[in-house]
Amino acid sequence: MDYSSLKRRIIGEPFPSSMEAHERLDKIRGLAIFASDPISSNAYATEAIMSVLIVLGSGALALTLPIALMIALLVGIVIFSYIQVIMHYPEGGGGYRVTKDNLGTSPSLLAAAALLTDYILTVSVSVSAGMRALTSAFPALRPYQVILALAAILLITWINLRGVRESGSIFALPTYAFVVGVLLVVLVGLSKYFGLFGIAPMEITAPAIEAQRSFTGFAYTWLLLRAFAAGCTALTGIEAISDGVKAFKPPEAANAAKTMLIMGIIAMALFGGISFLATHLNLVPAETDSILSQMARAIVGDGFLYYWVQFFTMLILVLAANTGFQDFPRLGYFLARDGFMPRWMMNLGDRLVYSGGIVALAFLSSVIVIVFQADEFAMLPLYALGVMVSFTLSQASMVKLMRKVGKLNPGETVDTAATTLHYEKNWLGKMLLSGIGAVITFIVLIVLVATKFIDGAWVIVLTIPLLIWMFKSIRMHYDDVAESLRTRNLIGSKLIEVADVVIVPIGDIHRGTLRALQYARRLSGDVRVVCVTLSDEQKEHVLERWNRFPQLTDHAQLVCIDYDYRDVLEPVFDFIQNVKENEFPDELITVVVPEFISPTLATQLLHNQSANVLRARLRAQPGVIVIDIPFHIHSRMRAREISQQVEDAIPTVATAEAETPASE
């Protein structure tokens, strides 16, 4: 099976480009595909707050609910802000494009670098966490955790390479199953707590309030801030939809915005509900039993629904990785389009997804998994910083955009680089909300960096500037290319002269080199055959054969270079360089390289790689054109056939010469 049909088997039949619209997502699939990360955050965001508060003593856990409500409010603000982004930038591109259009290129590259690192970490953290859940259930699998995590990445990569619609269908079930399961638990919990629907209120054990540990004013405030920052993990992935607006069926922006709204409502409902119940059921974070698991068990017992929630929690943790797989390639596309990433990140694959970006992400996240040995706790200090950088920048951008909008008169429009602005009635409110969001997410960013710096956040603080430098270097190279290739002011006929000379390096005279010589003679009247001879016998042998083919050789010049070392390419290369520099400094010269092509790779390795090495060296030499004259070596049977045909066609010349095998 050849490469192409193997690829079809794995990835599926290629889609024609014209089918792109057909591959778009409806809201149901769109929610499943983009929202797995933000929705899955609810599985642990409440616990993240409580894990910080417990430092103040279990009595302080009562603060969980107010903090969670504030975060839910922040989620609302950020979602509102991103809906504005979507409506103003219906082509997608999210934080990167809105920042570029409003704050300039460098801030937008900062946003892009921050997001890319975060997407990579999303994948690594999610699969590691998912595999930890799996190996907790089946401890025999523990030694294979890294392999399992890599296999999970491979699986998600494969599904994503099969196309966005197919992956949407596959990922829909677990996402909705998780949402339904947790919502049911929350509803039953609330009913039991308030005694609704005639259900008897559940008994709640009174909290065993420890003496609150004494913290002075600043330390206390700092701990509350840290609890808040920790809970902000609930925000991760919220921006996902704004990147991929174009993945939705038309009207793209409206569908994306609606999906985002639904996602926000679901996320806030889950987060608020879990936090309310966790506080009022007096749950305490424990190392071996998650808050979500404790809550579910307290409300519905050890039954079917409990295992449902547990199972789909594990699944959605792994699927959160998919958000990274959606957004990394799309952001890569926008960066590549602007020349900041390799242009191949723009190429659509067989199934109309950005295969290059998908594979790059799979590779990079696998590296992280291997480096951190699939230990997500070690990765967490690096995580969620990037997303806060992007939130801050894109909300700040919206502030600036809304100020411009505010200056317009009704009916008036203004074009920016990437969009068209109209007057909007509520511009001031929108501006203020985005402003508040920007300030809060910026504070969260500072708190995260400050608390996690030594544990690993420094890696990100170093990586982001490096990425920005890389973006700018790539852009510089593409500018160089455009500059070198531009045809403006170019007068057609005078590009560069081609010199009337052809050099043919040979090792021996045989059918392969004769073919090259024949081709060279068609190109030019000045054919120079170069042969490096290491011994007198070799030289005589070459000369004798040269003289046997006067029809081919009489107008060509044979240059034998006697050489007392063994690196025969050196004098050949010197000869070519000499001709180029001394005789034709401003023209293109041509080198014809005879080359054997063996039927298999194994046999190809049996030959000196002279032709390959020579070609590689000549490529680096401007002004030299290389022509490969391939000579295909057939297996013996095939060679006999051909030889027979030739002999049938040509009257036999009786020569009893002894022929040595070719020297190459």
Added chain:
Amino acid sequence: MDYSSLKRRIIGEPFPSSMEAHERLDKIRGLAIFASDPISSNAYATEAIMSVLIVLGSGALALTLPIALMIALLVGIVIFSYIQVIMHYPEGGGGYRVTKDNLGTSPSLLAAAALLTDYILTVSVSVSAGMRALTSAFPALRPYQVILALAAILLITWINLRGVRESGSIFALPTYAFVVGVLLVVLVGLSKYFGLFGIAPMEITAPAIEAQRSFTGFAYTWLLLRAFAAGCTALTGIEAISDGVKAFKPPEAANAAKTMLIMGIIAMALFGGISFLATHLNLVPAETDSILSQMARAIVGDGFLYYWVQFFTMLILVLAANTGFQDFPRLGYFLARDGFMPRWMMNLGDRLVYSGGIVALAFLSSVIVIVFQADEFAMLPLYALGVMVSFTLSQASMVKLMRKVGKLNPGETVDTAATTLHYEKNWLGKMLLSGIGAVITFIVLIVLVATKFIDGAWVIVLTIPLLIWMFKSIRMHYDDVAESLRTRNLIGSKLIEVADVVIVPIGDIHRGTLRALQYARRLSGDVRVVCVTLSDEQKEHVLERWNRFPQLTDHAQLVCIDYDYRDVLEPVFDFIQNVKENEFPDELITVVVPEFISPTLATQLLHNQSANVLRARLRAQPGVIVIDIPFHIHSRMRAREISQQVEDAIPTVATAEAETPASE
């Protein structure tokens, strides 16, 4: 620093080919370089016998001396036989060539395969044993044993790549120091034992004779045979000199034979002396203290000489690897010359050694070290089989050769494929000795295979036929090549027709593709430019530019292929194949491929590898000539300069076109 000067730094200045004779070895260096393996065997051969005999009870250790004497006799016979080989095959090639000339190709390939595996194992076993000695002395190094062994291989490789004379000088000191040290200990020991030179005879503790364990007749004989076979490790490496006759100064054969004789005398003296003293001092093999160490301590105490012997034993164990480094590349050369190994094994490197073989050996032995984790005890069952195969075959060959000699009349000569035979007076004696040697080494081979088969000898029993199959496949390929290339019956002018057509695949029209087009027009009047267009805009853009350069484009034909998928090379390739098969089935067609050359590898990776992929695919297609038209991308500053020059030279044409960056 570029590759070539870096290589000079490491390997040294290249030697001219004419200096080859100067790099030859005198007998002192020759002994050091070839004999480290057979001489070092004496460090453990006696112990190998005793380790088997101890199974019969410590009383049976008295049998060590007679067995050792028999082995010393065998050493003598084998050395005598190989001296005959050297004198009859003064070009070298040892067991392989003598077998080929007398028993035929297949037996000679068996000998070669057996020797090659043994040389690889010599290296792996020696460095592993040496590093074990080192880590025994410095247990802190134990965890790094594999790395240390690999480093030792690297070091020996490096020294060997620097030339045979230089390595001879470096390896001479430890070899002679070992010989002198052990000989001194043996002489002092004998003097003390017999009370010579007025030295008081040493007191010897009477042996604590255990009750001899009961073994029935067959088992007893079998154990004696095993002890004998184990002691035959003293024979390993004896053939080394016969492979490398050509490494000696002229008269090569005489010098090689004399060196071999000296080596034999040294080896037999050491082995006999150690075995005599080990038996008469009533030494018993112990796991933590080698027999050689016990003997030295018993004779000269814990003083300087004891540490001298210990230190140089360790060193010569490592240096035994060097015998492999001498013979593997030389045997590789002979095999390559006959077409059974890749021809690059024949290439002399900068320092006139067979660099290819040296590097191949370093690689293969490193693999063995890694697989066996530098545990030489695990490797030993694989070791020493090959050498016995080769001994048997080359002595059997000598029997056959002497029979031919015996049939000659005095003064008469007969030519074989590789040598000339004269009448020899003592042919019968020589034939009988070689015959006895062949039979004994064959028995040893059977015993070794039988006793070690399950422990690992099966690997060798499987590997050798595979190697022979590989040799024959390689030869078959070279025969195919010679057949394909042969010029016999070839009438010069009619090799193959070159079709008057040139195809130029392009992605866009820019300086690079225009240069390709210009070159193509020089080649043919029928230039077909192929452009795969993925959208109407792209097509319009290409057409607009096409029409802007009528001087270049008016005689060429532009073929735009509308394509609804993204693998743009597919239709290009189909187009080329179509032209080839339908229009010019029996001629060579030409494809001109425009290609960007970036200044660095990193920037090269930023471009689609279309040109490379296309070239690779076209190579597999017989009858297609590929011409690369390189276009060098300069960094911005350089590009501005060039562009400035162009603009200075050409009157500016005012065109306000918008140019998009190139699509490749």
